[in-house]
Structures are given as C-alpha cells and as structure tokens.
C-alpha cells in the first residue's frame with residue numbers, strides 16, 4: 001500500500017517545507033485543494049521540481065471542464081489529478097483524455113457520493129486510475145461520521161481504491177487490511193509536532 005501525504009496548507013513555501021520533511025517516508029505528495037486554490041498551479045510545478053522522484057497529486061476536485069482542468073494541471077507537472085465522482089461522465093472522460101495525452105492518471109474522488117461502490121464501478125470503466133473513498137474535513141466533523149464506512153465501501157467496490165478521511169497511525173492498519181492501494185493522510189502529518197516523525201510512523205505501520 002502506498003502512503004499519500006495531503007498537504008492542506010495555503011502557500012507554496014509551506015508546501016515545500018512540508019514536502020521536504022515528509023518526502024523520505026511517503027510515496028505521493030498531494031497538493032490539497034485549498035493549496036491549489038490559494039497558490040495556484042505554480043505550487044504543483046514547485047513541488048514536482050523539488051521532488052521529481054515522487055508522484056505528485058493535484059487535488060483539483062474538478063467538477064466541470066474536465067479535459068481543460070486536467071490538461072493545465074498535467075502541464076504544470078502533476079502526475080495524478082482528482083475529478084469528483086459527482087461530476088458527469090463527460091467531465092471524467094475529458095480528464096481521462098488529457099491524462100492519456102500526458103501518460104498520467106485521473107483519480108475520482110467519491111466525496112459526497114451516496115452510493116460510493118456503485119459510482120466507483122462506473123467511473124473505473126471510464127478509464128480512471130483508481131477511486132478515492134473520501135470523507136472530507138467537514139464530513140469528519142459531523143455527528144455520526146464513521147470512518148469504517150469508507151473501508152466497507154472500498155471493499156464492496158471491487159475496484160482499485162484509496163482511502164482519505166482523517167487517517168491516523170491507529171487506523172492505517174485497517175486501511176491496509178481493507179485492500180486499499182493508497183492511504184491518504186493529511187492532518188495526521190501536517191498537524192503533528194514533527195512532520196517527518198509523523199510520516200515515518202505512518203509508514204512503519206504499513207506492513
């Protein structure tokens with residue numbers, strides 16, 4: 001299972017500092033949606049330039065103009081781009097077209113999708129790399145949120161999937177046991193007193 005670090009910060013400089021600390025321990029460096037909205041795609045270019053050996057994920061959460069938005073992110077240096085599963089198939093197909101042109105990949109984020117397993121099957125048939133079983137920051141704070149639902153949906157989907165939604169050192173083993181290809185951790189790393197130690201601890205929990 002790969003480890004993805006979601007850098008939900010707001011400046012390119014902060015992202016470069018987070019990436020430098022965590023890079024030895026993670027496989028994928030994600031530029032979070034707030035970062036891209038705040039700093040722009042130049043942040044993608046900066047992170048990829050600093051870490052050419054890492055998979056760089058631009059968490060665009062594209063909802064429309066799939067080919068155009070994916071194109072500009074790949075041109076900026078991204079290796080993976082996210083499109084929302086609640087977007088139309090034409091948006092996802094457009095992003096996949098851009099990905100194929102660049103030899104890169106699309107990840108479909110199932111945040112907010114009611115029947116995640118069903119949509120997962122649909123979008124993998126459209127040519128995406130994998131889907132993300134995802135509970136966003138606001139959903140995590142809602143009463144009644146249960147992390148285990150993400151794992152259950154991933155297992156039920158029968159397609160390649162990642163999991164994102166408040167993953168910590170105490171839950172990452174269950175993510176691996178669910179069959180996830182990628183575990184995504186944001187706050188558990190960037191919110192820790194020592195980013196490198198936090199990333200290394202999560203890595204050590206992956207067997």
Ligand SMILES: O=C([C@H](O)CO)[C@H](O)[C@H](O)COP(=O)(O)O
Pocket residue numbers: 006007008032033034059135136137164165166167184185186187188
């Ligand atoms: O995608 C995310 C969220 O929508 C904010 O952009 C986070 O990167 C994702 O949830 C992983 O972060 P944590 O939940 O803090 O692990």
